[in-house]
Amino acid sequence: MADKDPASVQTDESTGQPEKSAQELVLVSEVLPDRIPVMPVYPRPVFPHFMLPLTFSGEKFLEIIREAIEKHNGLLGLVMISELNEQNYLASGLHTVGTVARIYRCSQVSEESVQIVVQGLQRFERVRVAVREEPVQLWEVRYHYDDRAVSVEELKPHILAIMASVKELLSVNPLLQEQLKALLQQVSYERPHMLVDLVSSVLTAEPAKLQDLLETFDMRKRCEKLLLLLKQEIEVFQMQDKIHKQIGEKVGRQQKEYFLREQLKAIKKELGLEKDDKTQEIEKFEERLKNLDVPRDVLDVIREEIDKLKMIDTHSPEYHVSRNYLNELTLLPWGVYSKDNININRARKILNSDHYGLDDVKERILEFISTIIKKGSVSGSIICLQGPAGRGQNLGRPLNCQCPRT
Structure with a gap:
């Protein structure tokens, strides 16, 4: 059985017997x-x-x-x-x-x-x-047990300071408002031990600091430690609130700029001063086609792809695929021809001047030119070249052939 708290026992002057108040009855x-x-x-x-x-x-x-x-x-x-x-x-x-x-x-x-x-x-x-x-x-x-040797009056300055800190904490951390208000309604200044423990229980401090608060048996020291934790808690939430406001202002400014830019685009579009990105892309492809002699079957494919592009939203991944496909199709030199020079001696001289070594590759290219001379056409002939970009341009020189880069 636990020992009685000696501070809770008083003596009646008339009887000499211990006198117990209602609060001291156990x-x-x-x-x-x-x-x-x-x-x-x-x-x-x-x-x-x-x-x-x-x-x-x-x-x-x-x-x-x-x-x-x-x-x-x-x-x-x-x-x-x-x-x-x-x-x-x-x-x-x-x-x-x-x-x-x-x-x-x-x-x-x-x-x-x-x-x-x-x-x-x-x-x-x-x-x-x-x-x-x-x-x-x-x-x-x-x-x-709670140290009743310390009177309520002695702890009153500490309790008032704690209550002031709690009110300040409520103003910077709305999440604790309901919880703290409900707890504080259950206690009064006449029960400082309960008040200190209830406030301690809702703090978000580090576990080690809360355990240290639990292990502090002296009431005055416990109040001082609680005040320090409350101060740290208030500073953390004030900094958190400041960061949230800064982020909110930055996001709000970015959103405002975005909406203003979109509104400006819409106004220019209505006035005919500016066209949207999709319209500009389609007009660019149409302009390229005017200067090209595109075969009928290829032109049908391009027209179909342009109609498809008009229906796709610009934020869709499919939009970028279709746009890149049309870009490559309209960059090809449809209907533009160059006259081939199929002189083998000239070709050998140009290959030797442009490329050192690679004798087997050169011989394969010369064999390819010989086949062209023999057949009179290049249909169905494909040469695959491996190496840095731009090598195809150099290998077109022996034939006086313009090689478009795709």
């Missing part, structure tokens, strides 16, 4: 045992006075919860993990200070999962591990 059901089962929690500690739901999965966790409900009056020690063991969660290293909580509700979520609703009661410190029977761990603990 029910038998609220007396905390010296031994309690322990459950590791991660990634943040649980503070006294705070009610929250916890979900656990696995037969080992269910056994610990059954142990707490059936043998320990629903009391469970919640201790934050100090060194996480990913292979065996229950074998993780634990801090020595935690919070004893009472299980108020237990609901089966699935066959191996359960959700419990708990409320933190008091801080405790481990004295020793009394029982270690996998998976249940019983700790012998010493409770650190």
